[in-house]
Amino acid sequence: EAQVTQNPRYLITVTGKKLTVTCSQNMNHEYMSWYRQDPGLGLRQIYYSMNVEVTDKGDVPEGYKVSRKEKRNFPLILESPSPNQTSLYFCASTSVDRANTGELFFGEGSRLTVL
Amino acid sequence: GEDVEQSLFLSVREGDSSVINCTYTDSSSTYLYWYKQEPGAGLQLLTYIFSNMDMKQDQRLTVLLNKKDKHLSLRIADTQTGDSAIYFCAEMVAGRRALTFGSGTRLQVQP
Numbered sequence: 001e002a003q004v005t006q007n008p009r010y011l012i013t014v015t016g017k018k019l020t021v022t023c024s025q026n027m028n029h030e031y032m033s034w035y036r037q038d039p040g041l042g043l044r045q046i047y048y049s050m051n052v053e054v055t056d057k058g059d060v061p062e063g064y065k066v067s068r069k070e071k072r073n074f075p076l077i078l079e080s081p082s083p084n085q086t087s088l089y090f091c092a093s094t095s096v097d098r099a100n101t102g103e104l105f106f107g108e109g110s111r112l113t114v115l
Numbered sequence: 116g117e118d119v120e121q122s123l124f125l126s127v128r129e130g131d132s133s134v135i136n137c138t139y140t141d142s143s144s145t146y147l148y149w150y151k152q153e154p155g156a157g158l159q160l161l162t163y164i165f166s167n168m169d170m171k172q173d174q175r176l177t178v179l180l181n182k183k184d185k186h187l188s189l190r191i192a193d194t195q196t197g198d199s200a201i202y203f204c205a206e207m208v209a210g211r212r213a214l215t216f217g218s219g220t221r222l223q224v225q226p
Contacts, residue, residue, distance in 0.1 A: 043203070109156070
């Protein structure tokens with residue numbers, strides 16, 4: 001089954017404790033992206049990657065890091081989480097030809113709470 | 116700048132038509148989208164329209180685009196309880212690698 005898998009789905013952590021949210025897709029997609037969803041703000045892009053070893057900042061990259069060492073995986077790293085990073089996070093992927101048309105496949109989301 | 120706006124909530128009765136509206140500000144939008152988010156799930160692409168079109172129909176869904184007014188709407192005919200979800204309008208601007216999403220409209224379908 002074609003899917004985008006995120007882990008963990010739910011996490012409560014404390015300020016300053018490094019964490020990683022993993023994202024894996026099995027569709028051989030080149031393009032992967034992370035969004036955060038906050039009430040009243042819709043989804044905002046954090047980082048994206050057009051292919052292995054190619055990453056770029058989105059609209060709200062501050063406080064986040066990403067890496068793309070393999071095509072299928074695109075982890076989101078919070079080196080020192082703060083309460084304003086409490087949010088619902090979505091990973092999405094698509095093929096390069098679809099990246100230009102915005103047809104994204106989304107994971108089920110990871111709800112992160114930073115105390 | 117880019118801004119996509121939607122009303123927050125819509126309630127309809129089962130069997131009625133639903134119309135969800137969206138306005139956007141960037142005239143260089145190339146594609147406009149409707150995504151659906153069911154409770155506890157990720158977003159799912161419902162339909163999209165290219166900016167040189169003014170209407171697209173796909174079974175119970177009709178998308179209308181008014182480029183002059185920068186207004187996009189999604190009409191769901193014969194709305195069912197399974198249509199209850201949050202609907203996001205989004206735009207793709209030429210030269211960018213990201214979608215700009217609205218804040219979502221929660222559709223509640225009453226039996």
